[in-house]
Amino acid sequence: MxxxxxxxxxxxxxxxxxxxxxxxxxxxxxxxxxxxxxxxxxxxxxxxxxxxxxxxxxxxxxxxxxxxxxxxxxxxxxxxxxxxxxxxxxxxxxxxxxxxxxxxxxxxxxxxxxxGPSPLLTAALERRLAEAGLTPADRATTGVVLASAGSTDPEAIAVIAEIAREWRHTGWCAVRPAFASAALPRTEDAVRALRAEGVRRVAVAPYVIAPGRLPDRIAAGATAAGADVVAPVLGPAxxxxxxxxxxxxxxxxxxxxxxxxxxxxxx
Structure with missing residues (x-):
């Protein structure tokens, strides 16, 4: 016993x-x-x-x-x-x-x-963007790519899209979802789309907890497309x-x- x-x-x-x-x-x-x-x-x-x-x-x-x-x-x-x-x-x-x-x-x-979803996760995303150099004054001229690992599950994809829609209401000039695998758009395509719309500054916020192959793909896509800011993963926030x-x-x-x-x- x-x-x-x-x-x-x-x-x-x-x-x-x-x-x-x-x-x-x-x-x-x-x-x-x-x-x-x-x-x-x-x-x-x-x-x-x-x-x-x-x-x-x-x-x-x-x-x-x-x-x-x-x-x-x-x-x-x-x-x-x-x-x-x-x-x-x-x-x-x-x-x-x-x-x-x-x-x-x-x-x-x-x-x-x-x-997810949770306001605490959004707060962690905000923390990582601030650590990457963004300030409250940057919000109105910055578009954010919310980059997740991706999934074939429609429910999961819909949740990411809804988080992006809700986050947009906090003052960013745009927030778009993107995915490292299994769904579209890819991170680099979302960055380029925001650029094409005339967004002055583009930041990528990885909606992933820990480093690995897919987070590396997010970062590589962001860099290839010329994102101005690439935040770190959520990690032990x-x-x-x-x-x-x-x-x-x-x-x-x-x-x-x-x-x-x-x-x-x-x-």
Missing amino acids: GPAGAARSGDAGGPALLVIAHGSRDPRHAATVHALTGRVRALRPGLRVETAFLDFDTPSVSQALASLYLSGVREVVALPLLLTRAFHAKADIPAALAEATARLPELTVRIADVL PELATLLLERYSCALAAPRPTHLRPPVLSA
């Missing part, structure tokens, strides 16, 4: 938080994810926060849950480190959790919502750490799930 009392639910801070990232062959990805979860720990010292990856990096979801279980934890909030509800959120993560919990029948896992804890709290407030099962996908 594992440790009793507070440790069974992730120590004094409540159920443990398992942040599930996609993973990458690029070591900068895991380093950024760990920096973000470290910031979450600093914000909530009593909360046990662990990290898992769907691919490329370790521990896997199954390994992380098994480790938590062996240490006495019996309640976990699994939080997808994803900005939209696309295939990974709808299928991969629920399937990985269902497979792992089938071998750990005493473990209760709640799945938190993905991170304080707004993201706060948002992770918001999603954790919302998951705890939701009705407790009775079980997890792999999603059934249509052919």
